[in-house]
Amino acid sequence: MTLPRWLLAGLLLCSGLxxxxxxxxxxxxSRYAYRLELIRLILERTTATHGELHVAAAHGVDPPQERCLAQLRAGMVDLAYVPPNAERLRDLRMIPFDLHAGMLGYRLLLIHREDAPSFARVQSLDDLRLLRGGFGSQWSDFPLFALNRLPVVGSSHPENLLAMLTERRFDYYHRALHEAWEEVGDHPERHPELMIEPGLALVYPLPVYFAFNRAEPELRQRFEEGLSLIQADGSFRELFLRHFGEQLRRSQLSQRRLLILQSDLPEGLPAADSRFWLQP
Structure with a gap:
């Protein structure tokens, strides 16, 4: 006898298949390995109290960030990770915990090798304003260039920025610590004309939060509990340093001139706890 489709689906669900x-x-x-591993760690730590939950298999190419957030609002996906702003804090359920512990706000400059003497003379933001940056025009921190009166060339195709820097369309392209090493520092053969500038770093708050649809408060609660557990047992620190520890060491932030940028983040957000990796 052939079972009705609705009954078969119910039996499969009840049997745990x-x-x-x-x-x-x-x-x-390839891009979000750390964040995906963090999600799996949280789900593993909360299985006993919340049940089995696994990250769904990937399908297709990741959409742009704003389309991703539209899918989250519509209930087409359950989770995203994005920088906070006033609209996202209002419309979504976000956990005010920086997944990268403040690291994304420390930015190394990718420059043309021949321009190293010019950057060695940069001591302040006023000096940097004499040079021109390049950046993704759709990225959430792009408006900081205008806010800090820094000249910039924006590109809606960020995959072209390294080639544009090589062609001298602008003077520098700032990247998070791990991005700078992955894209240029560890692979000089890819862009032999480029280098990581050795004496400077830009600094501004750039937290990334877990974001959930407002219709799923239980999922947000589960992730809050999981984050507390993995901070308490040291597994968050272990995961973070396993992914980024070597790049942090090589960046030698304590020996760089730090240029602090004004931020447009909403007021009242908690400061990221960077004490376990940021050495004074």
């Missing part, structure tokens, strides 16, 4: 899945918007493992 269909595991619950968490739909994550940004699932590119």
């Amino acid at each position: 269909q595991a619950a899945e968490l739909r994550v918007c940004q699932h590119d493992a």
Whole structure:
């Protein structure tokens, strides 16, 4: 006898053959390996209290950030990770915990090798304003250039920025510590004309929060509990340093001139706890 489709689906669900899945918007493992591993660690630590939940298999290419957030609002995905702003804090359920512990706010400059003497003379933001940066025009921190009166060339195709820097369309391209090493520092053969500037770093707050649809308060609560657990048992620190510890060491932030940028973040957000990796 052939069972009705609705009855078969119910039997499969009750028998546990269909595991619950968490739909994550940004699932590119090459780009988001750390964040995806962090999600899996949280789910593992909370299985006993909240049940089995697994990250759904990736399908297709990651959408742009704003489309991803639209999918989250519509309930098409369950989780995203994005920098906060006033609109996102109002419309979504966000956990005010920086997944990168403040690290993304420390930015190294990628420059043309021949321009190293010019950057060695930069002592202040006023000096940097004599040079021109390049950046992704759709990225959430792009408006900081205008806010800090820094000349910039914006590109809606950020995959072209390294080539544009090589062609001298602008003077520098600032990247997070791990990005700078992955894109240029560890692979000089890819862009032999470029280098990581050795004496400067830009600094501004750039937290990344877990974001959930407002219709899923239980999921947000589960992640809050999981974050508390992995901070308390040291596994968050272990995961972070396993992914970024070597790049942090090589960046030698304590020996760089730090240029502090004004930020446009909403007021009242908690400061990231960077004490376990940021050496004074």
